[in-house]
Amino acid sequence: MNGRKSLIFFFAVLHFGVLIKLSLCLSPDGLSLLSLKSAVDQYSDGHEAFSDWNDNDTTPCRWTGISCTNVSGFSDPRVVGISIVGRNLRGYIPSELGSLAYLRRLNLHNNNFFGSLPSQLFNATSLHSIFLYGNNLSGSLPPSICELPGLQNLDLSNNSLSGPIPNELKSCKQLQRLILAKNKFSGEIPTGIWAEMQYLVQLDLSDNDLNGSIPEDIGNLSSLSSTLNLSANHLSGKLPESLGNLAVTVSFDLRDNNFSGEIPQTGSFANQGPTAFLKNPLLCGFPLQKTCRDSKAESPKSSPKAENRTRKGLSSGLIILVSFADAAGVAFLGIVIVFVYWKKKGNSNGCSCTGKSKLGGNQKTQLCVCPCVCCKGFKNEDSEMEDGENAEGGKGGEGGELVAIDKRFTFELDELLRASAYVLGKSGFGIVYKVVLGNGIPVAVRRLGEGGDQQRYKEFVAEVQTIGKIKHPNIVRLRAYYWAPDEKLLISDFISNGNLASALRGRNGKPSTSLSWPTRLKIAKGAARGLAYLHECSPRKFVHGDIKPSNILLDNEFQSYISDFGLNRLISIAGVNNPSSSGGFIGGGLPYPKSVQTERVHSYRAPEARIPSNKPTQKWDVYSFGVVLLELLTGKSAEISPSTSTSVEVPDLVRLSRKGFEEGKPLSDMVDPMLLQAVHATKEVLALFHVALACTEADPEARPRLKNVSENIGRIGT
Helix, strand or coil: CHHHHHHHHHHHHHHHHHHHHHHHEEEEEEEHHHHHHHHHCCCCHHHCCCCCCCCCCCCCCCCCCCCEEEECCCCCCCCEEEEECCCCCECCCCCCHHCCCCCCCECCCCEEEEECCHHHHCCCCCEEEECCCCEEEECCCCCCHHHCCCCEEEECCCCCCECCHHHHHHHHHCCCCCECEEEEEEEEECCCCHCCCCCEEEECCCCCCEEEEEHHHHHHCCCCCCCHHHHHHHEECCCCCHHHHHCCEEECCCCCCCCHHHCCHHHHCCCCHHCCCCCEEEEECCCCCCHHHHHHCCCCCEEEEEEHHHHHHHCCHHHHHHHHHHHHHHHHHHHHHHHHHHHCCCCCCCCCCCCCCCCCCCCCCCCCCCCCCCHCCCCCCCCCCCCCCCCCCCCCCCCCCEEEEECCCCCCCHHHHCCCEEEEEECEEEEEEEEECCCEEEEEECCCCCCCCHHHHHHHHHHHHHHHCCCCCEEEEEEEEEEECCEEEEECCCCCCCHHHHHHHHHCCCCCCCCCCHHHHHHHHHHHHHHHHHHHCCCCCCCHHHHHHHHEEEEECCCCCECCCHHHHHHHCCCCCCCCCCCCHHHHHHHHHCCCCCCCCCCCCCCCHCCHHHHHHHHHHHHHHHHHHHHHCCCCCCCCCCCCCCCCCCCHHHHHHHHHCCCCCCCCHHCHHHHCHHHHHHHHHHHHHHHHHHHEHHHHHHHCHHHHHHHHHCCCCC
């Protein structure tokens, strides 16, 4: 009997000792985290991911994937973040994580977690960001998820969640991003909940089994500024006109559903491209090529009885007579339309979106009123045509000839040869000089190189004349050109204050101290206006193809100018030989220096632009401009130095910016420290961040048009 008591006493002491050891070694937060390690180790080898998760530690704050912070009232730091991503971990999400009272961010995306979301997880009431996309979670979405008072980001996409979307989501009043794409949610999209979500920026319910119509109150999402993606479901009915109330920056994706009727032409609908509505056979109207009259023509045929009544009511002779009268009426109407068209074309006050028209003879610039609304709001600085668009230019022979695109901008070739010249920079598009003419006016002269035959000359002239028609306050004007077999020059306006790259990073590696927040916002607005004009109003709806800070020039007032558009095509047409390494300047006025710094390899290209076979699109420019905006906001460079002296590359600015928002980092940790002085501009900085992130979406179709980008930036700070 005594032996038995001794044994019981021994085990009690042993158990008590183990508890004392654990209490001395590991905090309660650490014990809760070990449940996650245990839940994974049962089903897969998580040794690598949890190799330093040691129960002998006093705190979990040094463990991989764990972040902590000090909390008043506690001697030990508390766990605020869990981030273990892309490790192919197989296991379930333990309910014990709900005991982490100060957990703010749970990031376990791109693993293989299975099972349902435990409702106890939402006992961690400090959670504001949950990123569990790319797993194999199943079951329904717990209604208790919105008991988290500060939930801002919820991304459960690419799982196997099912059941209806709960009405309780209306309690998620702080939610900014709701992404439930690529699951098995079914039923109708709940109505009456969306007006409660005053901060929702992005809504993605695509690739599910949802049916029914789009709720009218989705149009009440006044803060939505990124994407509304309802594609690849079984939704039907007419598109509610209330969606037109959404911000013009919102990109719709309503593809692959069963919507019917005419696409509304109000508000945000007018800013969507045709891809937003594809694979809806019963939809019609702009921007689809299917008119609604075509749809009516495809409606079910009338009954045989009705056809018989028609045959009986009209004789064949009468039918022929009516048809002949209709044809004559249509022909007469066509003649009238053609007459009116040519009469208006001859009118000096005619309007065109190509820049070929007068915009008014008085000092006040009139707005272009024509079907192409792209001209509206853009001023043409010239009161009449003076670009010599019908001029044949030089003959392109041995001597060559200097041809002025702007006839008011006249000077002789000899004057250009005698003028003082200074090197501004060198790139793959040739060397650029500042040349001061005899009248004291500075111009920028770009030497492309040598090569090209007579046939190329004609194509070159046509292309130069097209570029020369571009007239906008935020685009560098091309004024003249010179062609000869051994020389090809482009003469444009000289912009006096360098470029955005130098302003951000400094000519000597020191950033400019004058780039305040209002200045940066001014630069962004001007550049956006210039690019939007190129995309929407230029003669060929240009794609720039090389947007980066060094191609955004600045004057002394920090007005921005888009430069270098069309150069790739010009060099290709001209067939020049190595434009950046040719001989001396024309007339021998200034030799090319051997030490001109070449531009660094840049990381402004969109993901799809890095595939050689792809042709440039306007969405490439949108992405590149988004990266430029991120540079303006963060002060960090997106460029990668070509130097081989170090293996450390500049981090991907887009990835880091998105990660910062996903993890809920404070804005002060992401923006340029110089912007922190403008405390009043926090909302403006955040608004521009949202625009930049929308521009840099990986999916080109999710990116807004630059017209929308310009309009959205234009509203910031006003």
